[in-house]
Amino acid sequence: MATLRKEIDISYNKLQLKTQNKLKSFRKIHCLNETYSLRDDKVYFERAKDTYIYDYDGNKYLDFSMGAGTTLFGHASPIILDNVKDILDNGTIFTSPNMKAHELAEKLNKILYLDDFIFCNSGAESTSRAMRIARAYTNRNKIAIFSGGWHGGHDYGLVDDNYDIGDNSIVTPILKSQGIPPEILDTMILLPYNDKKAFEIIDKNKNDIAAVFIEPSQGSNPRDDMKEFLVELRGVTKKSNILLCFDEIITGFRIAKGGAQEYYDIDIDMATYAKTIGGGFPFGIIAGKHDIMKTIKEKSIFMGGTFSANPISITSSLSVVNYLLKNDIYENLNNNAKFLKESINNYCIENNISLRISNFGSMFRFIFTDKFIRSRKDRDKYEIPYEIQNVFYKDLLNNGIYIGSNRINFISTMHTKKILEQFIEKVIATITKLQKDKLI
Numbered sequence: 521m522a523t524l525r526k527e528i529d530i531s532y533n534k535l536q537l538k539t540q541n542k543l544k545s546f547r548k549i550h551c552l553n554e555t556y557s558l559r560d561d562k563v564y565f566e567r568a569k570d571t572y573i574y575d576y577d578g579n580k581y582l583d584f585s586m587g588a589g590t591t592l593f594g595h596a597s598p599i600i601l602d603n604v605k606d607i608l609d610n611g612t613i614f615t616s617p618n619m620k621a622h623e624l625a626e627k628l629n630k631i632l633y634l635d636d637f638i639f640c641n642s643g644a645e646s647t648s649r650a651m652r653i654a655r656a657y658t659n660r661n662k663i664a665i666f667s668g669g670w671h672g673g674h675d676y677g678l679v680d681d682n683y684d685i686g687d688n689s690i691v692t693p694i695l696k697s698q699g700i701p702p703e704i705l706d707t708m709i710l711l712p713y714n715d716k717k718a719f720e721i722i723d724k725n726k727n728d729i730a731a732v733f734i735e736p737s738q739g740s741n742p743r744d745d746m747k748e749f750l751v752e753l754r755g756v757t758k759k760s761n762i763l764l765c766f767d768e769i770i771t772g773f774r775i776a777k778g779g780a781q782e783y784y785d786i787d788i789d790m791a792t793y794a795k796t797i798g799g800g801f802p803f804g805i806i807a808g809k810h811d812i813m814k815t816i817k818e819k820s821i822f823m824g825g826t827f828s829a830n831p832i833s834i835t836s837s838l839s840v841v842n843y844l845l846k847n848d849i850y851e852n853l854n855n856n857a858k859f860l861k862e863s864i865n866n867y868c869i870e871n872n873i874s875l876r877i878s879n880f881g882s883m884f885r886f887i888f889t890d891k892f893i894r895s896r897k898d899r900d901k902y903e904i905p906y907e908i909q910n911v912f913y914k915d916l917l918n919n920g921i922y923i924g925s926n927r928i929n930f931i932s933t934m935h936t937k938k939i940l941e942q943f944i945e946k947v948i949a950t951i952t953k954l955q956k957d958k959l960i
């Protein structure tokens with residue numbers, strides 16, 4: 521058992537030798553940026569095209585991170601870049617509204633069943649500002665979010681469960697980072713995910729809650745069976761005039777043109793978008809019903825920023841929207857995801873392997889258990905240790921497959937069935953190796 525792990529580690533450590541040496545040549549590393557610094561895998565990439573990503577050592581990997589889900593049409597797609605290149609000579613920032621932003625808002629209004637839009641520069645900026653709008657609109661201070669969720673790295677978004685293994689209905693809110701005033705905890709309510717206890721907690725706190733924020737499918741446990749829960753959540757929030765905000769930063773424009781709102785056919789008050797709709801450029805959107813969004817002006821809710829609605833991000837986003845309005849990509853994309861999931865899951869079932877793919881359309885995740893899980897908490901309860909999961913991911917990387925360190929995977933329109941077949945073959949080879957060694 522130790523030998524296989526050692527062998528995988530040796531190959532892994534050899535992968536980016538040039539990169540490692542280059543890093544050593546810096547007297548001191550001054551850049552402390554991290555993306556999702558959850559794991560020990562630190563891989564550096566130089567360039568990417570379509571479904572492939574290349575490191576500085578010249579290795580080529582089939583990419584399933586796809587810029588954390590931002591590049592729906594593949595890396596460096598001409599669908600986006602042809603338009604962006606065209607405008608670069610005309611100035612990249614005006615710090616004033618531009619006409620294209622209105623064009624984008626008009627088109628979004630036709631797609632999203634929401635009226636008005638604020639353009640931001642990231643997902644985190646969108647959710648933190650959406651929380652501000654909800655608080656100002658309702659004159660209530662608390663925002664409810666769910667265990668297992670993620671709304672970005674701002675102070676409110678860093679309230680999370682401590683994930684003590686146990687009853688799914690019991691959650692313990694903690695601050696996930698130092699440097700945040702403890703008072704922030706008092707402004708948030710943490711709810712158990714996919715658990716009816718959440719509705720009781722909402723009802724008990726109904727006079728304090730401005731909005732409930734939920735990812736219609738959490739990245740930590742992608743799934744497509746949330747309709748009943750979301751419908752009930754809509755009912756409970758509506759009854760108490762609590763706003764319901766879908767955080768569609770991953771699911772928006774990915775599962776369907778109108779995102780999970782369209783997929784589940786649920787009437788929501790607000791939504792946030794980023795990733796896919798930015799076409800690979802920094803972007804975010806707050807969308808809401810007119811009655812709510814008009815309070816931004818009425819109550820002077822601050823929304824500005826140097827790069828807000830900048831011409832590059834707006835042009836990129838318009839390119840995404842224009843393409844989606846002219847082309848139906850979703851049937852093929854979702855069918856490809858289904859093919860991938862069924863191929864791997866059937867193999868694992870037939871061979872008695874405790875591994876499954878769980879997905880919401882083209883967003884998917886490997887779950888290292890054969891048990892049904894309702895939530896991230898269940899996932900933690902039943903999965904094999906992260907340390908062993910990492911052996912699986914390292915072996916995939918050694919074999920030319922890149923899975924992002926947040927372990928959320930995405931298929932783009934460039935991931936053809938043929939490419940997916942190659943991926944399935946490599947995944948099965950890794951699983952077989954690990955099973956033989958009794959690691960999974």
Ligand SMILES: Cc1ncc(COP(=O)(O)O)c(C=O)c1O
Binds near residue numbers: 670769
């Ligand atoms: C559901 C969700 N909300 C918010 C965010 C934060 O977006 P960003 O990283 O652009 O700030 C993310 C990013 O992964 C996300 O998945």
